[in-house]
Amino acid sequence: MASHKSIVSGISGRYAVALFELALESKALEAVETDLAKLDALLGESEEFKTLVTSPLFSSEEQEKGTQAVAKAAELSDLTCKFLGVLAANRRLNTLKSSIADYFKLLSFQRGEVSASVVSAKKLTKKQLEDLTKTLKSAVGRDVAITADVDESLLGGLTVKLGSQMVDSSLKTKLDNLAIAMKGVQ
Template sequence: MTSHKAIVSGISGRYAIALFELAVDGKAVPAVEADLASLNAMIADSSDLNALVTSPIYSSEQQLAGVSAVATAAKLSPLTVKFLGVLATNRRLSSLSGVIRAFEQLVADHRGEVSATVISAKALTKAQEASLAKNLKAAIGSDVTIDAAIDEDLLGGLKVQVGSQMIDSSLKTKLDNLAIAMKGVQ
């Protein structure tokens, strides 16, 4: 396994590493992963919860009370509840989205998965995603999780980024390259 420091960094990374190590020791990685995914969705869906987590106008006591109420209502695991309490007490709830992303990276590394960012002109179907994941796995040699995004400016094709490697087979790039080549002919 790669060093945790090589995967994540900064304040969010340090908190994610601490949570990940506690989850591994307590054999609670799947539960914490599910809790954080659920919490992330709740924050995205609720402007009030988002404000509570990100706004500095709330005191640490108010943030602690708020996240404790949310955690209880959502029936989050005890480790996640304690972790949210630590973040609130230390005035680090604003780093929660970064902690969640870093935790996801640590879990993926722990499982031997690689994350690929795929940008397409239209949303990929499940079959297309599965086929792409299969082809990427064959090329890379590891399981690949796909983080899909849409950019209509691409016109067609894909941009795939795995780590520092970028594969750009978008129609826009091909047309841009053709235009540059045509200018050179004149």
């Protein structure tokens, strides 16, 4: 499994590798994927949950109790519940978002997919994500797993990072480049 470990790094990577290996061993990769997608959505939608996860003001016991209540309400698998418990007990719940991203990287590698990170000014629709996935797949010749984030400061357009390549077609970058070009005209 050494090849998996080289894909991710840091604290979140270690937790993601541990979760991935346990999920692989217990044949629960897809169940954990679904659970983590729910948690990732909750982190984006619920300010209370995000605060519980990231704030150092909560004790590990409070974080564990809170995350277990969320896990129960979201009907998460036992493995994911235990994972949340370990993060809370070790005061590493603040790495949840990056651990989720690292797990998805590991899963993509396992499936032979290429990971792409897309940042847009507003949330992309399901149709837009499907079209982007098809376009990227035809460009690289392999399946592509997209992680989409929103950054309203882009104003419009997208930034796409695929492996070591990055394409920035955001309106913010275009305006910044225009401002730099205009300074040279004066």
